[in-house]
Amino acid sequence: xxxxxxxxxxxxxxxxxxxxxxxxxxxxxxxxxxxxSPVVARPTRDAIVAAARELGYQANARGMALRTGKTYRAAVxxxxxxxxxxxxxxxxxTQILSGISQAxxxxxxxxxxxxxxxxxxxxxxxxxxxxxxxxxxLIFSGVLADDPRIDMxxxxxxxxxxLGRCRKPLVYAHxxxxxxxxxxxxxxxxxxxxxxxIALINADRRLSYALDRIDGFSRAFHEAGLAASIDLVADGxxxxxxxxxxxxxxxxxxxxPTALVCINESTTLGVLSALGSLxxxxxxxxxxxxxxxxxxxxxxxxxxxxxYQPIELLGRKLGEFLLRRMAGEDPAELALVSRxxxxxxxxxxxxxxxRS
Amino acid sequence: xxxxxxxxxxxxxxxxxxxxxxxxxxxxxxxxxxxxSPVVARPTRDAIVAAARELGYQANARGMALRTGKTYRAAVxxxxxxxxxxxxxxxxxTQILSGISQAxxxxxxxxxxxxxxxxxxxxxxxxxxxxxxxxxxLIFSGVLADDPRIDMxxxxxxxxxxLGRCRKPLVYAHxxxxxxxxxxxxxxxxxxxxxxxIALINADRRLSYALDRIDGFSRAFHEAGLAASIDLVADGxxxxxxxxxxxxxxxxxxxxPTALVCINESTTLGVLSALGSLxxxxxxxxxxxxxxxxxxxxxxxxxxxxxYQPIELLGRKLGEFLLRRMAGEDPAELALVSRxxxxxxxxxxxxxxxRS
DNA sequence: AACAGGAATAAAAACGTTTTTATCCGACCA
DNA sequence: TGGTCGGATAAAAACGTTTTTATTCCTGTT
Numbered sequence: 001x002x003x004x005x006x007x008x009x010x011x012x013x014x015x016x017x018x019x020x021x022x023x024x025x026x027x028x029x030x031x032x033x034x035x036x037s038p039v040v041a042r043p044t045r046d047a048i049v050a051a052a053r054e055l056g057y058q059a060n061a062r063g064m065a066l067r068t069g070k071t072y073r074a075a076v077x078x079x080x081x082x083x084x085x086x087x088x089x090x091x092x093x094t095q096i097l098s099g100i101s102q103a104x105x106x107x108x109x110x111x112x113x114x115x116x117x118x119x120x121x122x123x124x125x126x127x128x129x130x131x132x133x134x135x136x137x138l139i140f141s142g143v144l145a146d147d148p149r150i151d152m153x154x155x156x157x158x159x160x161x162x163l164g165r166c167r168k169p170l171v172y173a174h175x176x177x178x179x180x181x182x183x184x185x186x187x188x189x190x191x192x193x194x195x196x197x198i199a200l201i202n203a204d205r206r207l208s209y210a211l212d213r214i215d216g217f218s219r220a221f222h223e224a225g226l227a228a229s230i231d232l233v234a235d236g237x238x239x240x241x242x243x244x245x246x247x248x249x250x251x252x253x254x255x256x257p258t259a260l261v262c263i264n265e266s267t268t269l270g271v272l273s274a275l276g277s278l279x280x281x282x283x284x285x286x287x288x289x290x291x292x293x294x295x296x297x298x299x300x301x302x303x304x305x306x307x308y309q310p311i312e313l314l315g316r317k318l319g320e321f322l323l324r325r326m327a328g329e330d331p332a333e334l335a336l337v338s339r340x341x342x343x344x345x346x347x348x349x350x351x352x353x354x355r356s
Numbered sequence: 357x358x359x360x361x362x363x364x365x366x367x368x369x370x371x372x373x374x375x376x377x378x379x380x381x382x383x384x385x386x387x388x389x390x391x392x393s394p395v396v397a398r399p400t401r402d403a404i405v406a407a408a409r410e411l412g413y414q415a416n417a418r419g420m421a422l423r424t425g426k427t428y429r430a431a432v433x434x435x436x437x438x439x440x441x442x443x444x445x446x447x448x449x450t451q452i453l454s455g456i457s458q459a460x461x462x463x464x465x466x467x468x469x470x471x472x473x474x475x476x477x478x479x480x481x482x483x484x485x486x487x488x489x490x491x492x493x494l495i496f497s498g499v500l501a502d503d504p505r506i507d508m509x510x511x512x513x514x515x516x517x518x519l520g521r522c523r524k525p526l527v528y529a530h531x532x533x534x535x536x537x538x539x540x541x542x543x544x545x546x547x548x549x550x551x552x553x554i555a556l557i558n559a560d561r562r563l564s565y566a567l568d569r570i571d572g573f574s575r576a577f578h579e580a581g582l583a584a585s586i587d588l589v590a591d592g593x594x595x596x597x598x599x600x601x602x603x604x605x606x607x608x609x610x611x612x613p614t615a616l617v618c619i620n621e622s623t624t625l626g627v628l629s630a631l632g633s634l635x636x637x638x639x640x641x642x643x644x645x646x647x648x649x650x651x652x653x654x655x656x657x658x659x660x661x662x663x664y665q666p667i668e669l670l671g672r673k674l675g676e677f678l679l680r681r682m683a684g685e686d687p688a689e690l691a692l693v694s695r696x697x698x699x700x701x702x703x704x705x706x707x708x709x710x711r712s
Numbered sequence: 713a714a715c716a717g718g719a720a721t722a723a724a725a726a727c728g729t730t731t732t733t734a735t736c737c738g739a740c741c742a
Numbered sequence: 743t744g745g746t747c748g749g750a751t752a753a754a755a756a757c758g759t760t761t762t763t764a765t766t767c768c769t770g771t772t
Contacts, residue, residue: 013488015758015759016758017758025721025722026723027759027760028722028760029722031758031761032760035760040721041719044720058487058488059759060757060759061488061490062418062421062425062427062758062759063760065418065422066419066421066728066758066759066760067726067727067760069727073468078453081454092450093450093453094447094449094450097434097449097453098434101436101469101470101471102436105471111470111471113468115454115458115467134417134466240655244655269655272655272657273656275657299600299628300629301629301632301657302632371727372728372729381751382751382752383729383730383753384730384732384753388730395749395751396750396751397750415728416727416728416729419757420728420730422729422757423731423756423757424729424757425757
């Protein structure tokens with residue numbers, strides 16, 4: 001049908017054999033020289049390196065992979081949201097991938113992304129990666145309170161870093177946000193502002209961080225000597241629609257919240273949309289504190305108070321930790337729990353009117 | 357320091373040799389049988405396939421890769437936005453990757469992601485992928501009017517699919533949005549609503565689709581017999597900040613726009629934020645039509661009229677086209693230009709006040 | 713003067729496939 | 743009966759590395 005241009009594609013790229021012929025050394029010596037083995041004499045190495053540069057030699061990754069068993073790949077599990085209309089879900093993954101990619105930039109590792117649709121799916125993919133050694137290391141998020149991936153990877157000794165911690169006392173490399181602290185701080189701030197009925201728009205309770213946030217939320221009430229408004233905790237997916245529906249439902253209750261804590265940007269937008277259609281205004285009729293993955297709450301009208309999570313930086317840490325883990329470093333050294341930064345854009349004390 | 361669990365990791369996975377020993381056939385026969393070659397007798401093949409299943413044999417990807425020169429990877433170039441504070445940029449990439457990942461799901465190909473920071477960077481990475489055959493195919497977006505990646509890939513015959521078209525008359529696989537049409541339609545709608553001074557918040561003019569949008573924008577004016585308000589075209593990165601700054605600047609002009617067309621979600625949020633701080637209301641003081649990557653404009657207050665781009669579906673098409681291209685299909689057959697769907701959420705005629 | 717030791721390099725083996733070439737064997741034909 | 747053909751399988755080579763083992767040659771020691 002069409003002119004196929006395939007044939008002339010490879011102009012013949014030099015192999016280690018080419019170098020051997022060119023320099024007169026054996027391929028064994030070439031290999032050792034190029035990877036800096038001390039057994040080869042200094043001048044020899046220099047000559048070989050010079051020749052390699054001259055010919056534009058690049059080690060063939062497939063040959064190396066076969067011989068060494070390494071793949072030079074770092075795998076990342078990425079959630080896929082196939083539901084139409086929930087398209088904002090997971091937008092923060094761009095940031096995470098971007099961070100990881102930066103960390104890997106000047107290593108020999110390449111990033112490979114594996115989409116999954118469900119918790120079970122994610123486990124199967126992780127196992128396949130380990131079984132076939134399709135990668136040298138693995139990064140994933142969305143950690144469950146009891147996460148089978150962590151058990152499996154831990155047992156097999158496969159290098160991995162998780163974004164989030166499970167609730168078992170295992171030692172493994174991880175990066176996390178201090179969700180208990182953040183939820184506590186947000187809730188305490190609202191309580192200090194006079195609120196007593198506070199809603200928490202939360203994630204699926206199988207997720208470890210969802211539990212952490214409930215813990216912090218409850219602690220704030222207890223430390224203030226109040227009963228926690230546990231009945232105002234909504235959990236579901238992190239879609240905008242969920243945020244909207246939850247806010248509508250909660251605000252329609254007989255004893256509704258006077259403030260809301262939102263778990264991420266997506267739900268926040270949904271909550272604000274609900275407030276808009278109920279004609280209630282943030283900072284006037286109701287207070288809202290949110291988590292902010294992608295630094296966008298500053299542009300809402302009005303701007304709202306958020307915990308800013310430097311998600312790209314966390315991504316960079318994930319990549320860095322994985323590199324170090326793959327290099328054999330002790331996982332106990334590879335842990336980071338970051339406290340998000342509170343950016344107060346509203347007084348959040350509407351509850352003061354309640355303070356009779 | 358710590359208990360290293362590495363040693364017992366590989367429990368020995370079966371190779372083609374194991375199968376040979378187990379079945380009594382030679383490795384050559386095994387290989388042919390498993391890949392369905394017709395030269396091996398039917399009963400033999402059945403026996404071999406059964407044995408393979410029984411032993412849980414999985415072909416070693418590294419061995420295959422070395423022998424065949426294929427990598428079974430599809431590479432994607434992903435923009436990395438290192439500027440702090442611009443973190444919304446590129447959120448739609450999650451959707452694109454998600455779509456591609458779905459398309460590749462039941463193929464043998466894995467997705468590998470390569471971050472780049474600049475146009476030049478992207479070209480270098482593309483070239484490296486081709487030179488070292490680090491992948492069997494390539495997907496990228498952000499096509500320039502004159503894009504060196506396309507020239508290079510086209511010449512080398514390397515399979516690729518681009519999201520967007522360059523302005524050269526080359527035949528290559530691509531997926532695109534009909535930006536000329538969309539900009540025309542949005543502008544024409546506003547003109548029909550009585551607007552004459554319309555701003556276009558646009559992307560960098562080196563980008564092919566930025567030019568397409570200017571073309572459509574201008575055509576709408578010309579077909580209405582009006583002079584296009586070219587002085588109200590702003591171009592820059594697609595950040596929220598850019599949207600905000602541009603809107604503030606344009607609305608402060610002596611002869612300001614009465615309506616704005618926004619190029620994506622991120623800039624739209626910036627524009628709305630600017631309107632908020634100027635205390636102008638959408639649909640009352642000014643009309644806004646936007647492009648909507650991630651289906652979120654419905655949640656703005658008020659909801660605004662948008663062109664919805666099914667970005668995940670486009671991602672799926674990208675993946676599908678790449679698979680077909682890698683299978684040798686004629687690139688002329690692999691082209692999709694999608695017209696985004698206009699979702700009218702506002703009359704966009706400022707209540708008819710403009711129609712004098 | 714002979715030999716041990718060591719430095720430098722070469723040769724060979726191995727990783728797990730696919731593909732090309734060779735071998736075997738029974739059937740068909742003259 | 744001898745030869746050819748072709749179907750089925752086996753053997754061997756090759757892909758490009760790294761690593762283990764072997765060889766060479768020089769130096770220093772006895």
